[in-house]
Amino acid sequence: MIHFFRRIRQKLLTENKISRYLLYAIGEILLVVIGILIALQVNNWNEERKQRAEEIEVLKSVRKGLSDTVAEFQFLNGIRNKVLYGTRGIFEEIDKGEVNKELLDSLMGLTFYRPTFNNKQGAIDLLFTSGKINLIHNDSIREMLLFWPGLIDDMVEEEGYATEMFMEHYYPAAAKYVNVDELIEKVLSTSFFGTEIEEERFSSLTFPNRYEDMFQDREFLNHLRMRATHMRITNGEIEELTLQAHHIIETIDNEIKR
Template structure:
């Protein structure tokens, strides 16, 4: 093809047909420019396709992380609900000056004292930010929702840090009144799994003493105030966790549309 154009150009020059040569030359330049533009377009298309493949890989990993977060949030919601119920029962019994069952009392205190925290699976999100791929996401709505979810995670962590302090005060005051270790047979308990076995023989023999400890505990304003704070904090926490679940659900819907 190039040999043909070269011979045609030489023929036109030899025949002194300058005007036709110029027309040919312009056409040849246009042809070259079109070829360059097409090559650039193909290159851009290939780059966009590669970037899209990277984006979709991140989206799939994000979806997996968020589904894991949903499971964790459901678990945390269950814990928070148990704590609110336990706090209400302890408050009600203290108001009625009722011990009830020492086992029920101990179970309520276990619910209040057992602590676990939500830790988001945000490795993919952090990797996207550190690698610069987050800014290249084409879906602006998705970017905004991911940033807002990040703020919600920070809020949850701040609330958990606050509750750590309240918990420590609660536990310290509780231990002043109740010798809680006497309730359990630690030799038969599976402590790593928090599978605690009650020492029913000891409880039966020392029932009066143990009930007296609980009555003294119910007189502690510090203890009762902290039970109240636990109820308030975990009630608020439930709403925060539910709101975060809704945010994640919206993001997963967008990711599903992108992946489809």
């Protein structure tokens, strides 16, 4: 092809057709420019295709991370509901004015559960540390992901406060009246977490749980009631987070299908 154009130029120069040669030269330059532009456009298309493929992979990773988080939310809310069940049950037994030791042992054991969110947001954290958040072109998705860590932090803060109140107030108040060694054996030797756990007894000593005295202890009852409140607050925050996560996932799905 190069030889072909060269022969044309030589022929025009030999025939002294300067005007036609100039037109030809301009045409050749235009062809070169057009070729360069086409090459650049093809290169841009390839880059856009690569970026789109990477964006989709990032979105899929975020989607999976959110789905895993929602699954953990549901599991932890199940535990909190067990705590609430135990709390309500104890107050119901108090209202009855009767002491059913076996039932109260089980209910008290449920109030000892301490659900905690692991707060591992690998895919979303990576977006910010690696700068890959800029790969996401959908403004709505990007904005929701920017707000997501703050929403998680609010929930974790409330959860941490509930755990602090349990360790510093509720547990000491309850420990005055119950045999913790016995309760732990009953609580952990269940299938609630998916497997049977044979919890070891650390003492052969037995002493009665003093439920009648516990029911007269205003401090214990107040801490028990507040434990239920903390569980309900965190569950409410989790429900809002779950709705937000589902909304982000739905928006991501629509973006991937686009």
